[in-house]
């Protein structure tokens with residue numbers, strides 16, 4: 399049974415704000431999503447019931463330990479990780495990627511090769527470039543398909559050889575919404591003995607991840623992009639959990655995910671991650687275990703979002719002086735409902751400012767996807783206007799966006 403969008407919006411206080419007599423229209427999801435009440439409650443509970451650290455012999459500390467273990471097992475279900483201990487928390491995806499890249503690259507040597515892409519957010523490029531530079535390894539960058547605003551997968555595959563140590567690639571572009579078919583990349587990389595590090599930050603709110611199906615080595619995502627708070631989540635496949643040697647403080651744990659979790663974690667945020675996954679599962683009804691409900695929820699999210707994409711693309715077609723960068727088909731298997739637009743006669747900034755003044759939240763710029771912006775020959779200072787829908791958005795919000803935009807373009 400698909401979810402009822404009116405009902406689920408009830409759970410998001412932020413979606414009910416009114417400013418200047420107008421509801422706020424959040425079409426900025428790829429930059430960060432709104433959070434349902436249960437996330438806020440789980441977070442505030444941590445402080446209400448006693449802020450504490452791990453490992454104490456008293457109730458509030460024991461409660462925090464339980465919260466972290468529970469969050470790991472919720473993330474295990476979300477990613478289909480074999481074990482809860484494959485889940486590592488950190489400040490955000492970027493910080494996790496910098497620290498994992500330092501650790502993973504310890505045994506790279508001069509002449510080793512590392513592959514990044516032009517499609518990726520640079521949080522999955524710069525850490526690898528810097529690690530490669532430190533080790534004398536060579537960086538190769540897979541091209542985008544400029545017509546589609548997507549990854550040129552055959553080009554990436556052609557770069558993989560027996561010198562390749564790691565392929566860093568995103569599952570979906572945070573700018574054009576293009577989804578990358580990851581499986582052949584992983585299979586080819588593994589055939590050559592290379593590891594694969596996946597950025598699933600933009601993918602996670604739209605598609606259910608299955609790290610076992612993909613057989614990736616590492617995967618990172620960020621809870622604030624899937625209805626939770628600002629926490630980074632890494633999946634580290636079992637062999638690497640013990641083999642990769644993190645930079646850590648000597649007395650800190652030497653086994654399990656805690657090896658990678660430097661310092662004290664944000665426990666309230668981690669509690670919020672559980673809330674976000676619990677919310678997602680609730681969209682899948684009340685039958686079956688967590689993973690089963692998540693599967694149903696994501697199926698419904700996909701169907702609903704594909705409807706939003708269809709509506710957006712149909713409206714866009716009727717407009718002059720605007721071009722879409724990215725795939726023009728609504729198919730949820732190849733794109734998320736994230737749209738990159740350029741305009742004749744107006745900069746993305748000008749339109750984002752004017753939209754912001756009308757309480758329609760969209761972003762303009764390069765979104766750190768500078769490989770893509772450069773490859774498309776777009777001025778980095780301008781970038782694109784990004785309109786991003788989530789499953790809590792409605793067709794009437796899309797209509798409102800276009801009703802506002804139309805007079806600017808005619």
Ligand SMILES: Cc1ncc(COP(=O)(O)O)c(C=O)c1O
Nearest residue numbers: 490491492519521572599600620
């Ligand atoms: C695709 C993608 N990867 C990585 C990041 C960086 O994530 P974080 O803000 O958690 O460091 C972002 C943030 O916008 C993103 O969209």
